[in-house]
Amino acid sequence: MIRLFLQLCKCYKQISFTNEITIFNEYIKAINIDELDCPFCGARHVLSIFTSYDRHLVTYENNTVQDNLVNISRCICSSCGHTHALLPSVIVPYMSFSFKFTISIIHDYLIHKFHSVGAMCEHYGIAISTFYRIVKKFKEHKRLWLGLLTDKLTSNLAFTQHLLSSTFIQIEIFLSNFFNKTGTSFFQETS
Numbered sequence: 549m550i551r552l553f554l555q556l557c558k559c560y561k562q563i564s565f566t567n568e569i570t571i572f573n574e575y576i577k578a579i580n581i582d583e584l585d586c587p588f589c590g591a592r593h594v595l596s597i598f599t600s601y602d603r604h605l606v607t608y609e610n611n612t613v614q615d616n617l618v619n620i621s622r623c624i625c626s627s628c629g630h631t632h633a634l635l636p637s638v639i640v641p642y643m644s645f646s647f648k649f650t651i652s653i654i655h656d657y658l659i660h661k662f663h664s665v666g667a668m669c670e671h672y673g674i675a676i677s678t679f680y681r682i683v684k685k686f687k688e689h690k691r692l693w694l695g696l697l698t699d700k701l702t703s704n705l706a707f708t709q710h711l712l713s714s715t716f717i718q719i720e721i722f723l724s725n726f727f728n729k730t731g732t733s734f735f736q737e738t739s
Contacts, residue, residue: 549633549641550587550623551727552579568607568638568646569616571716575636581623584634591627598624598631605639606673608649613673637723640735645674645682647723648712650735653679654686655708682735689734693726 552575581595605616621634638646653672657679662668669676690707691699711719726734 549635550584551641551724551733552634552636567609568648569605569614569618572605572618572636572638575638576619576621579621579634584623586625586628586630587632588630589625589628591625594625594627595623595632596626598622604644605646606644606649607638607646608652608672613649613671615673637720641733642737643735645735647719647735650682650686651708651711654683654704655712657683658705658708681737685735685737689726689730692730693734 581597582593584595585592586594600619600621602617602619605618607614607616618639620639622631623634624631635641638648640647640650643650649672653668653674656662656668657665662671665676665679669679672679687704690702690704694702694707711722714722723734
């Protein structure tokens with residue numbers, strides 16, 4: 549997969565990370581495949597669109613869950629023959645939930661917005677077991693990002709509030725830096 553980070557910085561310097569479908573669509577329009585390197589062999593100017601597939605992207609906006617069908621392009625490298633999905637930053641690889649969806653559900657859990665985990669999961673339309681898997685991955689990735697000491701000194705609530713109040717460009721930089729540091733995307737399950 550090719551993660552498309554920081555491709556829209558000039559367009560989105562001051563906007564918030566609100567409408568992820570709009571951001572997804574802007575990314576798709578802005579892709580310049582000639583500027584991308586093959587993540588497998590590192591070759592430049594060798595990628596071309598190969599195929600595409602539809603996938604669900606569950607977003608959360610205005611206190612409402614939205615199940616969107618998005619089209620993901622796959623490119624092929626003429627040098628090594630590997631294919632790669634082009635994934636904008638709003639998509640969490642191997643999950644149907646968007647980044648903001650996952651942060652929002654954790655935030656709502658931490659502030660006890662709902663009277664029970666079951667009620668919260670019903671509102672978000674996910675299984676309780678899926679929610680706990682998301683929380684586990686959140687804690688693991690927060691610890692990876694901050695380090696053990698800072699992780700202990702930074703509450704989960706403070707971390708989620710910081711992410712929810714960040715601008716689009718701040719989220720982009722965070723997600724890009726996390727990917728570069730760990731080789732995985734924030735919230736990404738192993739395939």
